[in-house]
Amino acid sequence: MSAAPRLDVALRVPGRVDVTLAAEPGDVVAVIGPNGAGKSTLLHALAGLVTAEGHARLDGRDLLGLPVPERTVGMVFQDRLLFPHLTALANVAFGPRARGVPRSRAEATARDWLDRLGIGDLAARRPGALSGGQAQRVAIARALATEPRLLLLDEPMAGLDVGVATALRIELAAHLRAYDGVALLVTHDALDALTLATRVLVVDDGRVAQSGTPAEVAQRPATDHVARLVGLNVVRDGGLTRCFPPAAVTVGLAAPEGSARHRWPGEVRGVAPHGDALRVVVRTAGGRDLIADVTPAAATELGLVPGRRVWLSVKETSVNAYAEAPG
Secondary structure (H helix, E strand, C coil): CCCCCCEEEEEEECCCEEEEEEECCCCEEEEECCCCCCHHHHHHHHHCCCCCEEEEEECCEEHHHCCHHHCCEEEECCCCCCCCCCCHHHHHHHHHHHCCCCHHHHHHHHHHHHHHCCCHHHCCCCHHHCCHHHHHHHHHHHHHCCCCCEEEEECCCCCCCHHHHHHHHHHHHHHHHHCCCEEEEECCCHHHHHHCCCEEEEEECCEEEEEECHHHHHHCCCCHHHHHHCCCEEEEECCEEEEECHHHCEEECCCCCCCCCEEEEEEEEEEEEECCEEEEEEEECCCCEEEEEECHHHHHHHCCCCCCEEEEEECHHHCEEEECCCC
């Protein structure tokens, strides 16, 4: 078996992405950021599906200098891309077979992975006869069947209903804990970043905006997108970033009196259920959207419907303030 990998990446796809990252054996790096930030492009470059400049060293070898079949990479695509004419078993066995493994051994490996992911009884089905969650399990099994040193997961929970996604997240977490390679996970879900990842890489406009542990990024988000992802409000002023949870925001119809240091007039843009509360989105006079969680009774009493003029306020004790990172 080859030495444990350390991933060292500094790659550029002109006009699309310019990213550096490092990961140790067993790391699961959640790659997050807004749509169009370059997250999937990063994964495609590592897999050899788009041409990139720079380097991506894994196990001491530069992936960018290798043809795709020689890259020890497994990839789960956003839309799965299973071969529609092949059974689940044949889909999973395809990778080992393409690398010269005899059919019987490749199929034994495929059966093992389908069993591990709880779908061994579906081995003879084609993708069209599988549910979304079942098809995603086949896609994950196919990626793992080649024993990749780098596992690339491009939004593996996308398009799945909440219950199926939750079950798959639990199963995937167990496999990733036992995985001794490096995994990169593109996601738009804070749960993935906070429960599956050991590190988080924030990509914005093709570049790294922030990196750190899930706790570090959640506590001090560097971008508005990440703040929203982890359910925080973020306000920047005078070189400081201030974050605070929606539950700390008080909503009223008149300018607040008393000890609340931070206050903003604004207009309700939307109201939606959020657990036992209602989440209210307010566009402030400065053009920033802030969110507040209120009880249904309070929303009714205040008449919180789109277009309603309101005041928001937050006490200083509820605010986490820190200096902005130099740009």
